[in-house]
Amino acid sequence: EIVMTQSPATLSVSPGERATLSCRASQSVRSNLAWYQQKPGQAPRLLIYTASARPTGIPTRFSGSGSGTDFTFTISSLQSEDFAVYYCQQYNNWPPTFGQGTKVEIK
């Protein structure tokens, strides 16, 4: 099973600032990586798939990059509604696996 490791565990950012989150896979997952946002009491929400593609309706301030084992997720200018936990997920191998999450909190 592929292990996904996210860093940092918690990121303190001021509104309007840039946030950069990392995700590392224990072996190559090519570009088969997704990012999700989860707010308290809600289901995860898909933000990025195939490492860098955004589903319809996802704001352009959310972006992803990387391939192989190292991936980056960026929020270009944090809005109040962006403070949440973010998870990466690989789907290159069965079973798909998620990281443990990065909490983005208000500085």
Added chain:
Amino acid sequence: EVQLVQSGAEVKEPGESLKISCKGSGYSFSSYWIAWVRQMPGKGPEWMGIIHPGDSDIRYSPSFQGQVTISADKSISTAYLHWSSLKASDTAMYYCARTTVGITTWLEYWGQGTLVSVSS
């Protein structure tokens, strides 16, 4: 609009059985795989298994094989997750989610979650 609506929260005792449900609407239910995902308090999600409602093809993650049973009834657009004998360690939030392409993929549409609490 694609919607997945899950059954309500459950409180059970160890050893009891339980079946929770996930009803899809707004799309062709038989055409897309439905995954079940566990999320324990304060932890990341875990992929439990997946079913294709059209032909009931099922795949389980190794960690959940033999621990739960996934099924679906396409006539009522509903997928199920069943436990024959609950343990305290099954306490978690359970989500169903729909894939967009294939079986090993991202999850674009999610149910609201079903909280399962198991305690004596």
